Amino acid sequence: MTASAREIWLGRGILMFVMIITLVPFITLFVTALHEPGTYPSGLTLPDKYHWDNFVLAFQSADMGKMLVSSVLIELGVVPIALVISTLAGFALGHLKVPFRRTLLVVFVLGLTLPFEGIIVPLYFQIRDYGFLNTQWAIILPLIGLFMPFAVMWMSAHFMNMPQELTEAARVDGANTWQLFWRVHVPLSRPAIASLAILLFLWTWNQFLLAIVLVDDPTKRTMAGALGAFQGQWGTDVPLLCAGSLLILTPVLIVFLVFQRQFVAALLQGAVKG
């Protein structure tokens, strides 16, 4: 049964409208970034002269090289460790019949909806006592902990669906638990682990609250945290602020466009499981 032509055009029209609304802020940001620094361009107007050097200027004056290094360091600290320990825990809780399985799952589920604001105050004092304030560790360590409820639930949901025949066959062949995990289950779990990696990368890059509370120096923060500091610095220089924002957006956008298919799938599944 085919839909009537009128309905199809209505569908196209709505889709077009939503896409335009979504894109307009990006376009405004881009156009404004090309205006003369220090001016206050009104709305969406093309500049008389295109100031492409604004991007260079923003990069240099915000010390963006350092910010980029800091963000990458934080990503490297968070994502691999979080992946490894949540895969281990997810395997044990999802596939093996460990004692207290149900209790442990409930403990992790409890943290699933926890707002970061709910623990940020004591976390500040805790990180201060450890001597990590104003270092990348202040973001890395708590973030790994905060990702655990989602990551462990994600991996254990995945391992629950792995066929038991597989495990039985490996056991018959004499595999111990470690071999079963490392040789059989991990290689078969690559898609689930990759999706989780994408989500964790994104959430780390965009993490803001931890960055502004625990790290004063913008060059030691995540990119989102650094962007927050920009606004105070350049609140009056709109073109430079826009150029800086675009520079910070670009890496995520590139990663998104490259891994688009996995991204959309991961985010939708992440929404469903979260």
Next chain:
Amino acid sequence: MTRTTRSDAVAGPDLSHPEPRAGLPGLVLVVPALLFYGVFVLRPLAATVQYSFYDWDGIGVAAWVGVENYIRLLTDPELINPILNAFQLILYFSIIPVIFGVVAAAIIRRLGQSKMAFASRTVLFLPQVIPLVAAGIMWTWLMATDGLINQILNGLGLDFLSRAWLGDFDTALPAVGVIGAWVNVGLCMLLMLAGMTKIDPALYEAARLDGAGSIREFFSVTLPAIRPELGIAVIITVISALRSFDIIYISTQGGPGNSTLVPGLEIYYLAFFEREIGQASALAVALTILVLAVVLPLNRLSRMGSGS
């Protein structure tokens, strides 16, 4: 690996998990995750509850005040106001995107696998991918006195409507809400679409044979079938409203006055600027409970009748 028969006996015949072998040694695999979670989430969570019963400036000696911080939470308008604001934001962060998402998805579903449907997936996910801070910066600029929105209004001859949207007491909260709606609408729409593609086309044909029009078809076939996705979209977006922080920190800092102050921002101000650690913690506990209180019933509702 030791094969404990005891754990089998304790766990009983769990048919969904017939893997009977790893006992306590398997538990070792959970330890690293539990350690990080315990030290950096559960411990501060317990400390938040503890702090909430004290009067403390973060430096001197803390004084036990019992439930006083909670009483102030319920009686001081300055502390109730942020919670009420968060509830108002639900309209913009959740209800509007979800309704719009459902209706738009129902219409788009008919487009099938066209190029445009594919392109829309990429475009509509952009707001979900970028930092919320960036969304805040973009929209602050759009809604500024000289921004695009006023430019359009002036162009349409509606000059009397133009204003500093984020700086006006009457419009600041809805304006912040619009930013949240912009972020959430694409996700809602795609979630609904994902739900709708799972519907058996035979159901639609049956409905058509019974003489159902588009509207009746929507209410009797589509809506019941996407109930799980609908529940998920509502839960995620309601949480995003209650714990909103980034967008508001960037666009209004809670102002003008306290008209866009939300619990997350108030916790931040109380703890790190006014040095009222106890009061901030009480609000943090309240926010955590509030999120749970909203999510748990919604979660149950969305699972009911979904057939699983």
